[in-house]
Amino acid sequence: MNSINPEPESLKKKKPWKAAFISPFIPGFGHIYGGKNEKGISIYFGFILLAVICFRFLAITFPAFAAFFIIMIAFYLYVIFDAYFIIKRNPDIPYKKYDKWYFYIGILLLQMLFLEVILKPITTKYAYVNFATNPTSAMSPALRVGDYFAY
Numbered sequence: 001m002n003s004i005n006p007e008p009e010s011l012k013k014k015k016p017w018k019a020a021f022i023s024p025f026i027p028g029f030g031h032i033y034g035g036k037n038e039k040g041i042s043i044y045f046g047f048i049l050l051a052v053i054c055f056r057f058l059a060i061t062f063p064a065f066a067a068f069f070i071i072m073i074a075f076y077l078y079v080i081f082d083a084y085f086i087i088k089r090n091p092d093i094p095y096k097k098y099d100k101w102y103f104y105i106g107i108l109l110l111q112m113l114f115l116e117v118i119l120k121p122i123t124t125k126y127a128y129v130n131f132a133t134n135p136t137s138a139m140s141p142a143l144r145v146g147d148y149f150a151y
Helices: 016-022 029-033 037-058 062-089 101-126
Strands: 131-133 148-150
Touching: 016 029, 016 062, 029 037, 029 062, 029 101, 037 062
Parallel strands: none
Antiparallel strands: 131 148
16 A cells, blocks of 8 residues: 555454564463454463463472473473464454554563562462571571571
């Protein structure tokens, strides 16, 4: 189309880099941007499940933690590249009503609120590793007042 009559938003081609950009913040949302809603939601909840299983139940030794950290990185890379190539293969996916920047920012803020307000108190209560600070100088010189340690 010409510059006088711009293309309607529903006919614009989607950009693969946008899907790749969204995916690290909320895994699966690059797929939703690419029109694969079921896959995106599955990836989102799969990522949460994988993170909880890895860091809560299985990663109690350093080798297990390192292995599951590598698995999480591999999962992240898969999600980013898969979302990118979904749109790269078919950029003519029509825009939906929710394909606006403020929708994705709103979901990101809701997720952050959920993680901070609801999930954080639960996970810190049942975590294998807890963190604290040294309030007194009773352990001096090994620990100083204000030092952080894990127990």
